[in-house]
Amino acid sequence: NQPGNCQAGAGEIEINVCEDLDENEYNISLTSARIRIRAGGSAGMHYAIITLVQILWIFRGCKVPQIIVRDKPEMSVRGILVDMAAYGRLPTLDTFMSTMRTLSKLKMNQVHLYMRLSPMVEWQLPFLPNDLIAMDRECHDRMVQVFPALDIIQPCSYEELQNYTPAFSQIVSCFSSHSSI
DSSP, rough: OOOOOOOTTTTTTTEEETTOOTTEEEEEOOOSSSSEEEEESHHHHHHHHHHHHHHHTTTTTTTOOOEEEEEEOOSSOOOEEEOOOTOOOOHHHHHHHHHHHHHHHTOOOEEEEEEOSSOOOOOOOOOOOHHHHHHHHHHHTTTTTTEEEEOOSSSSSHHGGGGHHHHHHHHTTOOOOGGGG
């Protein structure tokens, strides 16, 4: 597909993934005749659809003006750190999921979950492994990567460090981004 060559007819939506755009980049063209979305990849398409929904929401009940949106994120990492340490106030699973949906609409693409561990063998996080997997899937579906940020009690000798290995392994296995850790 050539840039500028619209295939959609009147009243249609044309959606293209284009090699001339970066993975996160997208263009939206809203005219009285049609909507055209061009994105560089799945992340760009996701962001374009979010932007289109936001535009339609802003103009709900009104005629949507003709608009051209060109977006190419300047920062490749747009993220936050969430303190999941057991000593603080923790969000419920539903609150966390709702917050991630909102952050995705703001085009955040990374969440780092801070967790402090002790050398105990048993599971010591406030969320179960299935909850972490559900969090990861919810974020993945919204183009947000989740990274565990694991901390240990200091000082820690080499011998004590070996006691953390089972806990690290259990936690990291809950995240799809573990190959990047």
